[in-house]
Each structure stands twice: as C-alpha cells, then as structure tokens.
Amino acid sequence: MKKTILAAAAMALSLPATAQAAANVTINFSTTNAIPASNDFQSQLNGLGLTQYATAGASLFLNGPASLVFEFLGSESGYNDTFSTVGGLSYTETSWLEDHFAAPILIGTEYFAGGDLFKLLNFTSNLGVGATVGDDGFGIFLGPRAVSGGTYNTFYLGFDDEITRQDDNHDDFIVRVTVNSPVPEPSTWAMLLFGFGVVGFALRRRLARTTAFA
Helix, strand or coil: CHHHHHHHHHHHHHHHHHHHCCCCCCCCCCCHHHHCCCCCHHHHHHHHHCEEEECCCCCCEECEEEEEEEEEEEEEEECCCCECCCCCCEEEEECCCEEEECCCCCEEEEECCCCCCCCCCCEEECCEEEHHHHHCCCCEEECCCCCCCCCCCCEEEECCCCCCCCCCCCEEEEEEEECCCCCHHHHHHHHHHHHHHHHHHHHHHHHHHHCCCC
C-alpha cells in the first residue's frame, strides 16, 4: 500500500514539471547577410551582439505555449509602418526616425499555443506592401555565430517597407520579442498540492507505525 501511495505521489509531482517546461523559439534559415553601415541602427544592434540578419525563407517556431512580449525599438522610414499580430496587437510608427533602444516602447503581450509563427507576426506599410515570417523584407537579426536551428528566449525582428534588400536592409521598424513561459494553471497547482499532500500523508503513516513498534 505504501509503495502504491508513494508511486502515485511521484507521478503527481512529475506532472507540473512538464507543464512548466520553458518555451523558446527556434530560428531556421539558409543564409544570412551582414548588417550594413547603411542601417541606421547598426551600432545599437552590434552593441546587442547582433551583426547578421536572415530574411527570405527563414522561419520562427515557438516550442510550446507561451506569451510573447513585443517592444518597439526604433524605425527609419518616410512612411507609416505597422507591426501587428494575428491576435490583434498593433503599433504604427509615423516619424521618419525614432530611436527607443535605451527605453523600448511596449507594444503588448500575446499568448500563443506554439508552432510556426508564419503569418502570425506581420509588418505592413501605407505603401501597400507587407511581409510576414519568411518573406523578403521581414528580417531576423542574429549574432555572428548563429546557426540555423538555434533556440532563443529573446529575438529581434526588422521590416524593410520597400520589400527589397537593396533599400534599408531591414531597419525601417525594429521589434524585440521576449518569450515568457506561462504560469501554471490552477489545475496544475492543485495537482502539485495533492502530490505534496500524499507524500506528507505517507510519511506521517510511516512515522506513526515506526513509533508504535518502537
């Protein structure tokens, strides 16, 4: 009986660990380009350890449920560019040059169940052009030693509103994204407390039996 109770407790305690596994994003790409001097934020990006960017054919895959936090870092554009998510978050820059790297502007937080972020994160312009993950014009900034398939808890996106690598090299609109793993649901906490309760009950019974036969 004691072994059965302890086994059930161990199983209960193992469930929350699975539910709380930290989520991250896998970035896949075939090639990268160096961030050129014509990028108005080259120095700020380099200061963050970002010297390359991937664009056409790249992908972002969220490895599990998580909330993504989006922050506006800067823009260089003569147009009105907008960053938006499939869930409705949206932010439009309207100035020709903005630099908020020192004090990012919070766009918002949105929950994602996980999977490919293609068509879930989008840039558009009043020029009538736009780009989503994997399109030319949608840049993902990376470090010099980045390899395809690497995982990240924080990553950086950029938009080129001309949808061409010969324009501004993806510095028209720069967004920082942070992955926040979800807080366990009430049912998970209940299972955790149940597990501790079962363990405590089993230990008390064992202690009582030991005392009785002492």
